[in-house]
Amino acid sequence: MAFVPRQGDFILRFLGRMRPPQVPAVRRQATAMCQPDLGPDRFFVLELPDSGLLHFTLSSDSGDSSDRRSLGSRDPRLETFFRAPGRIYSLCVPLAPGSGYKGRIRAARLHHRLVHQLKQNPFQKCQLRRLLSYSPNSPPGSTEKGIILWDPQDCLQIQHALEGLLVACEAPRPQLGMFDADHSGLLWQRMWEVPGGVGDEGPKFRVVPTVEPPLHPIVPDLPISVVFPNLEKTRKIFEECASLIPEAQEVLNLVDKCSKNVQKGRFPVVVLEGLDATGKTTVARRVKKALNAVFLKSPPPCVTQWREIFDNEPTIIRRAYYSLGNYIVASEIAEASTQAPVVIDRYWHSTAAYAIATEVSGFPHYLPPAHHPVYQWPEDLLKPDLVLLLTLCPEARIQRIQERGKLKTKEEIELEINKLFREKVEISYQRMENPRCHIVDANLDREEVIKIALGLIKKYCTSL
Known part of the structure; x- marks a missing residue:
């Protein structure tokens, strides 16, 4: 399925460990094994339509992050993908901390169900891509599966249907986010809190490319x-x-x-x-x-x-x-x-x-x-x-x-x-x-x- 480059806004949905931008130190300390000088503790892997992999993270920093060893150089594929016409959504299913096999099974069944639902009405004209969220310093079993959904028509019905899926999920449930490009061309994600329906705008994060790891994150x-x-x-x-x-x-x-x-x-x-x-x-x-x-x-x-x-x-x-x-x-x-x-x-x-x-x-x-x-x-x-x-x-x-x-x-x-x-x-x-x-x-x-x-x-x- 081909993706068409787009201009303007796009929406992503993420589940999991996203922290407020005004307290980056707290966000980094939330993962005990994360080294602060290595940058963000959650990374994402997106499978592109050509089966290549796009690696990125969400940063609360607004300035130049080129001094971080974990961040990669500018990746034009990132902008091409996320600027596709219409809107892009993301669902990433979280693992409850310390839940072991029970948590992995719950997350797997929820992800499986969401994939099935996103192939039904009213999502038939949308396209799905695979998404993974992981932490390089976390033990095996911490990788979280997700879904990227592209709505080429930017239909309000799709947004409402996704919000309905979120509300129907038991806690911990997905969080909805909107991404914008600012005047300098940087990509930003703005989280939405959805406690029982459409909620207020939440913290804002910048989409930043990262270096491809030597081993696929799912292998461990x-x-x-x-x-x-x-x-x-x-x-x-x-x-x-x-x-x-x-x-x-x-x-x-x-x-x-x-x-x-x-x-x-x-x-x-x-x-x-x-x-x-x-x-x-x-x-x-x-x-x-x-x-x-x-x-x-x-x-x-x-x-x-x-x-x-x-x-x-x-x-x-x-x-x-x-x-x-x-x-x-x-x-x-x-x-x-x-x-x-x-x-x-x-x-x-x-x-x-x-x-x-x-x-x-x-x-x-x-x-x-x-x-x-x-x-x-x-x-x-x-x-x-x-x-x-x-x-x-x-x-x-x-x-x-x-x-x-x-x-x-x-x-x-x-x-x-x-x-x-x-x-x-x-x-x-x-x-x-x-x-x-x-x-x-x-x-x-x-x-x-x-x-x-x-x-x-x-x-x-x-x-x-």
């Missing part, structure tokens, strides 16, 4: 939000969800029935991974027949009855569902591998790859670097002997999806229309370690693909 949060390193952290998400989503307790009950500290049997375990429609199921079934193996899928059939429910939840809950499914499958693998080889259609690698690609905004180079801990296999999950990653050119994969004649999942639709998302999933797959993925070219004749797969299994699975 991945192990506690979508790529869980063990069962304990995954369980906590569903334990907090049980009172909100009854099916979460049903999944936990199934997990509790599984054996603890499961071990693989003497027969090999092979996983087939890849994007949708790359031929995983077909290859897996042929390999199963050739090896006289047991065929399993993740998530397992015992939890797929609730898949649609959790697919419609925010990412933190959705990924916990798939992760718990992996632990249930692990129990099945342990038992089956004592009797025969095991072939699995997807396992942990797909859970992690899709989660990373979804959460990390921007271009593929913003992904966690190779050998980052987020690509490591969970410490307590049964490990396979071999992981085969089937790759297929986009044109052939889309044709296969169309030939299926089935309803597409959200991920299939995203893979089909979003080239960058597809690239991020594939790169994440290829960076997985311990065990790594062995790439199989699925563009070849199907019999050749089967032959290559069986050759790799024979080479790396010595127990056959």
